Amino acid sequence: MRGKVLVILCAVIMISATISITIFLGSKGLQSFIKNGVSLIEFITSTHWNPTNKANPEYGALPFIFGSFAVTLLSALVAAPLGIGGAIFMTEIAPSWGRKILQPVIELLVGIPSVVYGFIGLTVLVPFIREHVGGLGFSLLSGTIVLSIMILPTITTIATDAMSSLPKSLREGSYALGATRWQTIRKVLIPAALPSLMTAIVLGMSRAFGEALAVQMVIGNVRNLPSSILDASATLTTIITLNMGHTTYGSVENNTLWSMGFILLVMSFAFILLIRYLSSRRKL
Amino acid sequence: MKSLKKFSLLTLLAALMVFAAACGGGASTDKTEGTDTKTNGQKNKELSGSLSVSGSSAMQPLIAAAAEEFMNENPNVDIQVQAGGSGTGLSQVAEGSVQIGNSDVFAEEKEGIPADKLVDHKVAVVGMTAAVNPKVGIKDIKKEDLMKVFTGKITNWKELGGKDQKIVLVNRPDSSGTRAIFNKFALDGATPAEGITEDSSNTVKKIINETDGAVGYLAFSYFTDNSVTPLSIDGVKPTAENVQSGDFPVWAYQHSYTKGEAEGLAKAFLVYLMSNDIQTSLLKEQGYLPVTKMKVERDAEGNQKDL
Numbered sequence: 001m002r003g004k005v006l007v008i009l010c011a012v013i014m015i016s017a018t019i020s021i022t023i024f025l026g027s028k029g030l031q032s033f034i035k036n037g038v039s040l041i042e043f044i045t046s047t048h049w050n051p052t053n054k055a056n057p058e059y060g061a062l063p064f065i066f067g068s069f070a071v072t073l074l075s076a077l078v079a080a081p082l083g084i085g086g087a088i089f090m091t092e093i094a095p096s097w098g099r100k101i102l103q104p105v106i107e108l109l110v111g112i113p114s115v116v117y118g119f120i121g122l123t124v125l126v127p128f129i130r131e132h133v134g135g136l137g138f139s140l141l142s143g144t145i146v147l148s149i150m151i152l153p154t155i156t157t158i159a160t161d162a163m164s165s166l167p168k169s170l171r172e173g174s175y176a177l178g179a180t181r182w183q184t185i186r187k188v189l190i191p192a193a194l195p196s197l198m199t200a201i202v203l204g205m206s207r208a209f210g211e212a213l214a215v216q217m218v219i220g221n222v223r224n225l226p227s228s229i230l231d232a233s234a235t236l237t238t239i240i241t242l243n244m245g246h247t248t249y250g251s252v253e254n255n256t257l258w259s260m261g262f263i264l265l266v267m268s269f270a271f272i273l274l275i276r277y278l279s280s281r282r283k284l
Numbered sequence: 285m286k287s288l289k290k291f292s293l294l295t296l297l298a299a300l301m302v303f304a305a306a307c308g309g310g311a312s313t314d315k316t317e318g319t320d321t322k323t324n325g326q327k328n329k330e331l332s333g334s335l336s337v338s339g340s341s342a343m344q345p346l347i348a349a350a351a352e353e354f355m356n357e358n359p360n361v362d363i364q365v366q367a368g369g370s371g372t373g374l375s376q377v378a379e380g381s382v383q384i385g386n387s388d389v390f391a392e393e394k395e396g397i398p399a400d401k402l403v404d405h406k407v408a409v410v411g412m413t414a415a416v417n418p419k420v421g422i423k424d425i426k427k428e429d430l431m432k433v434f435t436g437k438i439t440n441w442k443e444l445g446g447k448d449q450k451i452v453l454v455n456r457p458d459s460s461g462t463r464a465i466f467n468k469f470a471l472d473g474a475t476p477a478e479g480i481t482e483d484s485s486n487t488v489k490k491i492i493n494e495t496d497g498a499v500g501y502l503a504f505s506y507f508t509d510n511s512v513t514p515l516s517i518d519g520v521k522p523t524a525e526n527v528q529s530g531d532f533p534v535w536a537y538q539h540s541y542t543k544g545e546a547e548g549l550a551k552a553f554l555v556y557l558m559s560n561d562i563q564t565s566l567l568k569e570q571g572y573l574p575v576t577k578m579k580v581e582r583d584a585e586g587n588q589k590d591l
Binding site for chain 2: 049050051052053122127130136137138216217220221222223224232234241242243244245246247248249250251252253254
């Protein structure tokens with residue numbers, strides 16, 4: 001009985017925390033539109049961001065919204081094949097020794113704090129890209145690479161679980177029909193696990209979307225829309241972390257930062273809805 | 285997901301702030317007791333209690349070092365110094381959640397701060413100048429050229445007699461105090477062109493050092509080695525003497541704000557910060573200029589006059 005009360009209490013606390021964050025962020029995030037009269041259309045479609053210009057402040061957050069989506073999608077493009085490939089390796093190709101090596105490696109990647117990723121990116125990756133690829137080094141590409149490595153463990157772990165939870169009968173049935181191992185993986189196992197694999201990718205993407213510190217150190221934080229992958233860019237999270245401490249609570253600048261935070265929350269909800277949709281399709 | 289965590293923390297902090305504000309003076313930690321101990325032959329009042337200070341991350345090392353020494357002299361005093369940015373410091377001191385709020389800029393310049401309720405204590409001066417990658421090959425720049433560089437009208441250093449290198453701008457965030465001061469006094473209020481933006485001066489220094497043709501701006505205290513080249517402006521070298529005499533234009537006060545006149549422990553600490561000892565030794569060690577040696581002064585509008 002006491003155990004039941006305890007877990008119900010935990011659940012209630014968690015739910016109310018989430019609800020209060022949503023309410024708080026919603027009311028703070030909408031203030032810049034309601035109280036300060038910033039146009040919502042301008043906020044999400046204009047590319048001119050100049051909040052400190054007293055005479056003519058401009059609040060166009062499109063470059064940051066674009067930057068957030070760009071690094072998220074690009075890093076998912078890099079990390080998804082790697083993560084799913086690693087998962088197939090661990091579950092189908094070399095389940096015993098492969099897992100023994102790859103699992104600790106993945107777990108190690110999770111344990112590294114994001115500031116360390118950022119610092120390695122700033123010290124190693126940025127100069128490398130500047131010298132060998134082009135541009136300034138501070139670029140969407142650097143942000144993408146750092147994020148890909150950061151979300152790799154998320155994708156790999158969930159994909160591995162998905163693959164290893166497939167019933168043995170699927171594999172046996174496929175082999176009984178004379179399919180090779182590769183044919184089994186490609187035609188039977190991947191399609192069967194696809195909804196879970198998609199969930200893995202979406203979860204990785206939502207992590208990438210919210211990451212701030214590591215990206216901030218390598219992306220350059222430029223207000224312009226990037227025209228190539230080697231251009232510096234900025235994301236919603238980097239603009240929030242760069243400016244939050246300097247602005248005063250309640251000012252328009254501060255409120256627009258909360259609005260960006262609210263966009264992140266809305267996106268996070270969207271990602272979760274996507275996951276719910278994907279897992280509801282999952283029928284075995 | 286990471287941002288969610290951050291926001292929940294902020295929410296919690298905000299909730300705490302509201303709570304602290306609601307509790308009013310009751311929650312304030314400023315419990316100063318001055319007990320005269322003349323009977324022991326000591327003239328000093330023994331201070332005790334605790335003091336919380338927050339604000340400008342640029343001032344944090346200085347205030348923390350001064351607080352350390354102050355606590356050594358007054359063992360019953362506890363001073364907590366937090367960074368967090370000028371905006372945070374001003375907001376918190378106006379709300380009464382800290383006793384001293386540090387800022388790089390005048391409270392009048394920050395939107396949403398009841399500047400008339402705050403009392404300004406200028407505790408130090410910081411000089412700033414443009415810094416370039418040493419390979420650029422110039423050491424002096426005319427102010428109008430500096431403006432052209434930062435507004436993107438000049439894009440190659442060879443136009444200014446330097447190497448044939450593309451100019452790479454390194455900025456600070458929009459709302460940063462350092463950026464505001466540099467824009468106001470070095471660029472005469474011009475809006476700089478887009479460039480890489482970094483929050484920490486150390487990162488700015490690192491980037492300028494590593495990137496060919498890079499130019500940014502740093503406080504004098506960061507010119508400790510040859511990794512970046514500080515620029516003279518219109519032939520005036522960026523030195524403490526030139527700032528003090530008013531010849532070098534790019535400098536700012538470091539402000540400590542209190543809500544209403546400083547009282548008790550906050551007052552004692554501010555007096556201590558202005559003492560000759562701190563102004564001439566600790567400030568210099570930390571790379572600041574003593575405010576007591578200034579021969580010119582400035583108001584919130586940026587008007588300068590001789591003292």
